[in-house]
Amino acid sequence: MSTEALSSGSTFPPLKAGTLRIYSNRICPYAERARLVLAHKDIPNEVVNIHLSKKPEWFLEKINPLGKVPAIQKDDKIVYESAVCCDYLDQVYPGNKLIPDDPYQQARDRILVEHFGQVTTQYYKMLFGPSENCAAAAETLKKGLMEFDKEIQKRGDFFGGSEPRMIDFMVWPWFERFHATEKLVNQIFISDGSMPNLTAYMDRMLSVPAVQKCRLSTENHLEFYQSVKNGAPNYNVGL
Amino acid sequence: MSTEALSSGSTFPPLKAGTLRIYSNRICPYAERARLVLAHKDIPNEVVNIHLSKKPEWFLEKINPLGKVPAIQKDDKIVYESAVCCDYLDQVYPGNKLIPDDPYQQARDRILVEHFGQVTTQYYKMLFGPSENCAAAAETLKKGLMEFDKEIQKRGDFFGGSEPRMIDFMVWPWFERFHATEKLVNQIFISDGSMPNLTAYMDRMLSVPAVQKCRLSTENHLEFYQSVKNGAPNYNVGL
Numbered sequence: 001m002s003t004e005a006l007s008s009g010s011t012f013p014p015l016k017a018g019t020l021r022i023y024s025n026r027i028c029p030y031a032e033r034a035r036l037v038l039a040h041k042d043i044p045n046e047v048v049n050i051h052l053s054k055k056p057e058w059f060l061e062k063i064n065p066l067g068k069v070p071a072i073q074k075d076d077k078i079v080y081e082s083a084v085c086c087d088y089l090d091q092v093y094p095g096n097k098l099i100p101d102d103p104y105q106q107a108r109d110r111i112l113v114e115h116f117g118q119v120t121t122q123y124y125k126m127l128f129g130p131s132e133n134c135a136a137a138a139e140t141l142k143k144g145l146m147e148f149d150k151e152i153q154k155r156g157d158f159f160g161g162s163e164p165r166m167i168d169f170m171v172w173p174w175f176e177r178f179h180a181t182e183k184l185v186n187q188i189f190i191s192d193g194s195m196p197n198l199t200a201y202m203d204r205m206l207s208v209p210a211v212q213k214c215r216l217s218t219e220n221h222l223e224f225y226q227s228v229k230n231g232a233p234n235y236n237v238g239l
Numbered sequence: 240m241s242t243e244a245l246s247s248g249s250t251f252p253p254l255k256a257g258t259l260r261i262y263s264n265r266i267c268p269y270a271e272r273a274r275l276v277l278a279h280k281d282i283p284n285e286v287v288n289i290h291l292s293k294k295p296e297w298f299l300e301k302i303n304p305l306g307k308v309p310a311i312q313k314d315d316k317i318v319y320e321s322a323v324c325c326d327y328l329d330q331v332y333p334g335n336k337l338i339p340d341d342p343y344q345q346a347r348d349r350i351l352v353e354h355f356g357q358v359t360t361q362y363y364k365m366l367f368g369p370s371e372n373c374a375a376a377a378e379t380l381k382k383g384l385m386e387f388d389k390e391i392q393k394r395g396d397f398f399g400g401s402e403p404r405m406i407d408f409m410v411w412p413w414f415e416r417f418h419a420t421e422k423l424v425n426q427i428f429i430s431d432g433s434m435p436n437l438t439a440y441m442d443r444m445l446s447v448p449a450v451q452k453c454r455l456s457t458e459n460h461l462e463f464y465q466s467v468k469n470g471a472p473n474y475n476v477g478l
């Protein structure tokens with residue numbers, strides 16, 4: 001977890017036979033999904049951090065032509081796209097199974113992830129869209145989160161029920177960033193006490209060992225956003 | 240297959256206990272994915288066609304708040320999002336299994352679908368973007384398809400290998416529309432003979448019974464596009 005992000009001009013770090021590798025960056029919520037699964041399932045792995053605005057040439061050529069993290073590699077097997085990585089890891093490493101056995105529950109969880117994708121669209125509009133639209137995006141984001149407040153009330157302590165499962169690790173990375181985001185855009189969309197079930201959920205998630213292992217603090221996230229504003233994104237934040 | 244599309248103001252068609260229903264529209268490539276799976280696996284079902292520009296209120300309220308087809312329903316179970324519907328159907332109805340058993344092959348197929356999503360982005364840019372960008376989008380689309388020409392050469396007669404499997408039914412609906420699209424936008428991106436493996440694949444797919452059952456002809460597709468241009472999309476085309 002402590003190696004600095006590799007950027008363009010770097011050389012491909014030689015593979016160790018039989019060792020699972022994840023190409024990641026701690027600031028990327030999609031990469032965090034896969035790191036949460038690795039941590040929760042206690043799968044030994046080595047991390048290669050990628051500089052996300054100056055990507056190594058070998059990463060695009062040999063690993064993921066789409067250039068995105070996470071990607072995972074073991075010997076000649078390479079998988080990318082966060083949901084695909086997570087499902088693959090859960091299938092291949094049987095300990096602490098995260099995907100429900102029931103196909104209908106699986107489908108409903110995937111649909112919930114899809115709905116969450118609509119929520120994060122608002123999140124990115126708020127962060128990176130025109131500033132005059134920021135308040136409206138925060139309002140729409142809040143409405144979207146209301147659905148999740150109702151959903152967690154139905155489902156239990158976690159979206160997975162009595163314990164965190166795949167669905168929790170698919171949505172958590174954005175929740176982790178919400179307090180930093182509120183400060184950054186100067187909008188309140190979750191801290192006003194209007195979603196008590198969801199805020200209690202967030203507190204519970206913070207006590208999950210995998211979350212504690214993978215998370216960056218609110219201060220780390222703010223530090224990263226500040227570096228982006230300054231025109232020099234710090235892809236080594238929190239290392 | 241012969242019922243006209245239901246639109247706003249319609250009433251919810253009563254469910255028959257134990258009957259699988261698909262909310263669909265023949266012109267929608269995403270809905271076609273699920274209909275191909277139903278046909279190939281020979282799963283009995285009833286089709287409720289949805290008018291896609293005047294959606295029934297009950298569809299948004301009771302079935303899919305995102306408003307998209309396909310959605311499938313059996314009694315109190317509702318699933319939507321095309322990939323989720325297809326995977327669910329393959330899991331719950333075991334005949335003619337379409338998803339590979341090997342998790343790595345599963346993952347690689349899902350990645351290929353993701354790459355295809357990048358291809359269809361160009362497809363929609365070409366169709367619906369500013370006309371001055373049409374030729375450039377067609378060129379980028381062609382480059383994307385080149386990857387699939389190489390891939391099919393590696394994989395066999397079908398993307399699934401010696402027979403069509405899930406990956407084929409996930410990508411086919413766009414291939415079905417390519418000849419109509421070429422005529423419509425007056426650009427050649429697949430008919431110039433530069434991708435012989437892919438054009439041979441398209442011919443093979445046209446002989447697959449599920450494809451024959453679900454497809455619309457090039458003329459049907461042109462008829463639909465023409466109706467869109469005329470400002471009154473015909474969501475009953477080919478019925």
